[in-house]
Amino acid sequence: MRLLVIDGNSIVNRAFYGIRPLTTKDGQFTNAIYGFLTMLTKLKNEENPDAVAIAFDLKAPTFRHEAYSGYKATRKGMPPELASQMAPLKELLKLLGYKIVTCEGYEADDILGTFAAACENSNDECVIATGDRDSLQLVSDKTSVHLCTNRDDILYTPEKIMEDYGVTPLELIEIKAIQGDSSDNIPGVAGIGPKGAGDLIKKYHTVEYIYEHIDELDIKDGVRNKLKNSKENAILSRMLGEICRTAPIDTEVQKYVVNMENPAECARYMAKLELFSLIEKFGLNETAVPQxxxxxxxxxxxxxxxxxxxxxxxxxxxxxxxxxxxxxxxxxxxxxxxxxxxxxxxxxxxxxxxxxxxxxxxxxxxxxxxxxxxxxxxxxxxxxxxxxxxxxxxxxxxxxxxxxxxxxxxxxxxxxxxxxxxxxxxxxxxxxxxxxxxxxxxxxxxNEQEKLLVDIEIPLANVLAKMENIGFDVDRQGIEDYGKMLSQQIKSLEESIYESSGTQFNINSPKQLGKVLFEDLKLPCKKKTKSGYSTNAEVLESLRYEHPVVEMVLQYRTLAKLNSTYCEGLLKVIGDDGRIHSSFNQTETRTGRISSTEPNLQNIPVRTELGREMRRFFCAREGWVLVDADYSQIELRVLAHIAHDKNMIEAFKNNEDIHAITASQVFGMPLDMVTPIMRSRAKAVNFGIVYGIGAFSLAKDIGVSNKEASTYIKNYLAHYSGVDEYMKNVVEKAKQDGYVETMFGRRRYLPELTSGKHMLRAFGERVARNMPIQGTAADIIKIAMVKVNDRIKKEGLKARLILQVHDELIVEAPQEESEIVAKLLQEEMENAVSLDVPLTADAAIGKTWYDAKG
The missing domain is CATH 3.30.420.10 (Ribonuclease H-like superfamily/Ribonuclease H)
Structure with a gap:
């Protein structure tokens, strides 16, 4: 028979640290459970075992701890968010029909070793699944190790170990005895690392032989002295590093055949943990889930x-x-x-x-x-x-x-x-x-979300339905002509790139482009990936002035995307009525923002002049015009209101230039001496604060040192003390509640805040700060859309709301209604909600989106 033995602790750790935090509605973490079962399914599919045993450590000390009190003494305890998942994981594994194996006084590694030895004695096959290379010493003709790594899994056989390490599996124990293992606090021989240990064992094979012939060995005196000085540690380390193969466990393979006795109970437990995709993966969809x-x-x-x-x-x-x-x-x-x-x-x-x-x-x-x-x-x-x-x-x-x-x-x-x-x-x-x-x-x-559902989301669904039905008129011929013009420019750039680089290649192939840039042209390599040189936008931007071909490639990519996504792409989705009917989604973003698909009209490029040109092809029907209005700095106004920041509120009430005011305070300059570059940097700080930006990211965005960026943020928060207090308090409250919410009760749950990983906690803190602001702004635009729609209907106008793009609304109206609609649109947007600061919206009229946007 073929037995798959899983190192439970190793696999669950990889699952936990490899998958972002997932929780149920009541706060139970599930990412390790989900990851473990996903990896288990993958392992079973790849190894096709007849039976499966899953080994876990116990908290009790083992014989190694008794022999050496420092064994694993430097290891940190299991993070509480992982510890909380161990019991439900084991319960679920039992319900799925798996046998869990533990043994007091022994580690999971010893259980793996004992199963491996038993299979060899009974002429069965054993596959060990682990992320720990210590188990490689167990490899034999009957035992292989399926090593689960961060990249690709590797199947280790005796031949593979010889290829990678140049020794036999058992000799890996000897190497560890000399090099030690800092993760397990195994001392080894002081001053000899992995390479030195490997060289010694390749030549002399065992620690025992080395010490028996220590004065005869053909080695440097320095190495000899190190070995002599650490003899006791080497002998101890060998004992600690060798996996026991005689743990007192039941090793009869037949007893580990997987047998799910109660699929309904298993499905119920998965549902309780909200692991619905696993219910499908394990074929439990049709299983009744009892109450x-x-x-x-x-x-x-x-x-x-x-x-x-x-x-x-x-x-x-x-x-x-x-x-x-x-x-x-x-x-x-x-x-x-x-x-x-x-x-x-x-x-x-x-x-x-x-x-x-x-x-x-x-x-x-x-x-x-x-x-x-x-x-x-x-x-x-x-x-x-x-x-x-x-x-x-x-x-x-x-x-x-x-x-x-x-x-x-x-x-x-x-x-x-x-x-x-x-x-x-x-x-x-x-x-x-x-x-x-x-x-x-x-x-x-x-959750006190009735108004959010009944007064905002359901009426909004009605508005979005009408928007989808009416669509947005487009100039098909204009798009086709623009696409031809882009194609000509792309072709011209292609030829220039070939001429400048001295060779023809596939510009769209990162591999070929990387070879040209970093091997043929000898440009400095900034970053490598598994498949070769990185040629992403960040890398190319950093090389922009190193060679003319880099600038051409950047332009080529911009034009190619513009042509394929926005010219060719849009032409494919024009309806029989000559209009594009996008789908608006209410349930996709975590902040509450509306998204647009097939096509995504919220993503029409605006950062470059060429991109903005696309808006010329979105137009009003004959005899009609577009009325476009967008909020001015809505997220900063929401921030001022939520943070109750007196200085920011005062600036908005007085209709002052908030970015110039901020620049004046950040740089300690009189308002009339603020330069455009100062204002630009202050603007980056203003909007960066909303998104929880740090000094490193701000420095990168505006091209200053980390120290300068840190000073900008420090000065900003000193002037806007209400914002500073909000940023601190909202994170603390989120940690207590487990979520943040908008002014209207829209929530976002943040399991990341309790993560043991610094990067995830930092992410959770950024979201805690910005979601209430972004989410409230999203709620306000939704309220405005409902009010605009109701007002148009109430006044008996023919105009129809046709598009929402973040903080912008577009209404298509007959020419004779345009001034009325512009006033109506501005009034409803500015009076959508009442804040401590005025909401301002600027409306404009034009035949095309480009004209109306200005």
Missing amino acids: EKHTEVKTLEVVENEDDNILLKNIVECGKLYLNAEFSDKELKSFAFLYDGKVYLSESKELFEKLLCDVKIEKYTRNSKSIFAYADRKGFEIKSLVFDVELAAYLLEPSSKDYSDENLCKLNEIELPTTENEEYKPYRALAVYDLLCEKLNSEIKA
Whole structure:
């Protein structure tokens, strides 16, 4: 048989440190559990074992500790966020049918060694999976070591060890005895490192032989003296470094065959840990997830072809409608709803409209945007849509990647009904929508997020649906001509690059480009990757003045991307009506910002003149214009309000140039002596503070020394003391609460703040500082969008909101409505919310986006 033996402690450590912090809603860390099970699945697929044993250390001291009190004395304890995952991991492994092996007085390594010896004696195969090279001493004809590294896994056989180390597996013990091991606090021979130890063992093979013939060896006197002076340590180190192969454990391979006895309980436990992707990976999707108090699994009842009038009457009397709809080519294909514990199916568009238009019926659904879009296309208005499952789940857990009904039911331990009919399986979650909506709604209320859901997100879904339907008119011919012009420039640059470099090559190939720059042209190599020289933007920017070809390559890349992404890309998505209909997503970003896809209209380039030219091709229909308005410094205004900073509030109230004021304070200059470069640097500090910037990053951004950047930040925080206090307090509060939130109650959970890794903690602190600001700004623009849409409707205007780009709104309006709409847009944006500082928005009118943006 083939036995896979896993070094549990080694693999769980790699999982923990290799995956960003993941937590459940109640704060239980799960990244090590997720990573361990993912690696376990990969190992099983690659090694195809007949049985699996998983070895873990115990906290009790081992025979090595008794022999040497300093053994592993320098090791730090397990981080609490990892320690908290050990018990649930082991419980889950048991539920999955794996046997966990521990042995008092011995380490996990000794368990690995004992299994390896047993397999050799019984003529079985043994594969050891670990990230610790100490286990390489166990390699033999019957035992291989699957070494899990940060890059690629390596399978070690006796031949591979000889190739890499030049010794036999057992001789690795002898090397360790001489070189020692700082991680385990094994002393070794003072003054002899890995190379010296390796050379000695390649020549003399064992520590015992070396000391028996110490005066006869052909070695330098200095090495001889070091060996003599550390003889006791060398002998001790050899004992400490040798893995025991006789630990008192059960080594019968047959007993380690994996056998999952209770798949339902296993699925329930995974759901409790919110490891939904693992439920799928382990094939437990169809497994019922019982509630804590188990009740009999009910059978799904589906009703088709019921009389529409009866259905309408029953739902009106009930007053609540739980429904989902399916659309095809923008038309209603079918819809399903829950009534009296049964799921009813219908294709009646008339019934669908009557149900949605009845103001007395509260509607509960998911992806309300698609239903709003249908209603907008058909010219009717949905009344009393009070709950959206997906939007509610997003507000409760903005970091989740899966808001499907099935996963939400598992997460909330709601039992799905059973059905033998494959066609009815998609309706199982709808059958328990009343329970799911109740659970989600109670959490929303507990978090005080009802207004966020009902007054902002659901009305916004209606606005976005209308925006998607109307789209943005574009000049197809203009885009085509612009693409041709870019192609000519790209071709010309290609020829110039070949001429300047003296060779023809694939400019888009980093490998070929690297060879040309760093081997042929001998430019200084700044960075290397696994595959060769790095030619990323940062590297090329640093070489810009080293050779003319670098500048050409940078220009080539800019034009190539502009052409492929924004010319060729946009031409592919122009609809039959000549307009581009982007999709706006409400549940993708963690800050609450809206994102745009297919295509991403929020990412039309604006940093270069060539990029800005693209906006000329986004235009208004004939006889109409675009009205464009954007907030002025909204995030800084939000910061002033949230931080209650008197100086910043005063500057905004007096309509002063905030960047010039900041420059005056940071540089200690009278306001009238602030130079443009001072203002520019102060601007970088202002916006950098919002994003939690540090001195190193600021120095890099504005081209000054770290010391200068540090002084700028110090002076800034001294002047804006309210901001300084906010930056400190918000992090401390986030550590206590486990999350930060916006003015409107939008949350972001921050498990990173309790990480044992400095980089992740620092990231968590930056997010804690900037998310309330960015998120509040995102909420404000959403409120403004809803208000603009309502005002346009109220005043009976033909104008329609068609695009939102971060802090900017664009309305398409008939020429005769343009001035009214510009005033309306500015008023609603500036009065969206009340802050301690005024919100200002500047509106402009133009035939194209370029003209309106100015």
